[in-house]
Amino acid sequence: MIHEQNETRIALVTADLFPDLYIDDHPLRDALLARGATVDAVRWDDPAADWDGYDLVVLRSPWDYQGRHDEFLAWTRTVPRLVNPADIVAWNTDKHYLSELAAAGLPITPTAFVEPGETWTPPESGEWVIKPTVSAGSRDTGRYALPEDLPAAQAHVERLSAAGRTSMIQPYLAAVDTAGETALLCFPDETGAMTFSHAIRKGALLTERGERTGEYQEEITPRIPTEPELKLAEEVLREVPGGAERLLYARIDLVPGADGTPLLLELELTEPTLFLRYADGAAERLADAVLRRV
Ligand SMILES: Nc1ncnc2c1ncn2[C@@H]1O[C@H](COP(=O)(O)OP(=O)(O)O)[C@@H](O)[C@H]1O
Numbered sequence: 001m002i003h004e005q006n007e008t009r010i011a012l013v014t015a016d017l018f019p020d021l022y023i024d025d026h027p028l029r030d031a032l033l034a035r036g037a038t039v040d041a042v043r044w045d046d047p048a049a050d051w052d053g054y055d056l057v058v059l060r061s062p063w064d065y066q067g068r069h070d071e072f073l074a075w076t077r078t079v080p081r082l083v084n085p086a087d088i089v090a091w092n093t094d095k096h097y098l099s100e101l102a103a104a105g106l107p108i109t110p111t112a113f114v115e116p117g118e119t120w121t122p123p124e125s126g127e128w129v130i131k132p133t134v135s136a137g138s139r140d141t142g143r144y145a146l147p148e149d150l151p152a153a154q155a156h157v158e159r160l161s162a163a164g165r166t167s168m169i170q171p172y173l174a175a176v177d178t179a180g181e182t183a184l185l186c187f188p189d190e191t192g193a194m195t196f197s198h199a200i201r202k203g204a205l206l207t208e209r210g211e212r213t214g215e216y217q218e219e220i221t222p223r224i225p226t227e228p229e230l231k232l233a234e235e236v237l238r239e240v241p242g243g244a245e246r247l248l249y250a251r252i253d254l255v256p257g258a259d260g261t262p263l264l265l266e267l268e269l270t271e272p273t274l275f276l277r278y279a280d281g282a283a284e285r286l287a288d289a290v291l292r293r294v
């Protein structure tokens with residue numbers, strides 16, 4: 001095979017666990033190949049990787065950086081042409097960003113933060129979610145009914161604190177049991193403006209009380225978002241530090257609050273699953289955005 005001198009080279013960043021990328025990213029690779037690009041799946045911690053040799057380095061499934069957060073952030077700062085950019089990754093991998101978004105007036109899931117060394121005063125009743133500020137894939141996340149589950153809830157916060165981690169305490173948003181969670185995916189359009197591409201519904205994950213353990217199956221179906229959901233996604237993107245036009249992808253995860261209006265559960269700018277298999281044209285839209293960014 002003859003390689004052209006000006007061939008566009010794209011790295012899709014993955015982890016040891018997914019040497020051939022996560023299945024959700026296969027349509028992206030196919031669309032890039034169809035557009036004539038060269039595509040490599042590269043482990044973020046591959047010592048032999050030649051990051052300088054790529055026109056764009058796209059974070060996709062580097063899902064083993066939990067417990068190696070500092071190492072991962074340090075790595076992002078060394079990689080040229082990384083998307084999303086390293087400063088965004090540093091901001092976005094710590095869910096303290098939710099309080100900044102709340103201060104900007106956005107409706108986030110009500111959240112109390114318990115820093116390591118602080119004492120948690122548990123609510124007297126109700127159902128609550130406890131999770132760490134740095135996490136993904138609902139690791140170290142639990143659902144507790146108070147007062148019945150008080151010892152387990154307290155032990156959860158204490159365990160996170162002892163590990164130097166911050167706990168987040170949120171009311172359990174019961175609408176997730178029926179309406180589910182809505183994830184809105186946005187990519188830059190031809191003008192570079194972040195634009196809604198598609199959405200999915202994710203079924204509730206914390207279906208039982210106590211801490212989540214082991215494997216689970218996510219229940220994903222395509223979904224058409226409501227106007228209030230689309231509007232909130234736009235408002236959230238406006239608050240991205242440095243401007244949303246630096247992003248290649250964004251996922252905005254929403255759950256209805258008690259009054260039915262959407263609340264922000266999570267803004268995923270680091271390595272979200274993009275659910276490219278659930279909407280016609282999504283992988284092509286993203287591939288076009290990748291090549292425009294080069
Ligand atoms: N406050 C909450 N109310 C209801 N369900 C929640 C709440 N927080 C988290 N969950 C459930 O746990 C899952 C994982 O939590 P999330 O905040 O998305 O963290 P991450 O995806 O980073 O692990 C969500 O998809 C949702 O099903």
Ligand SMILES: [Mg+2]
Nearest residue numbers: 137138253266
């Ligand atoms: Mg999530």
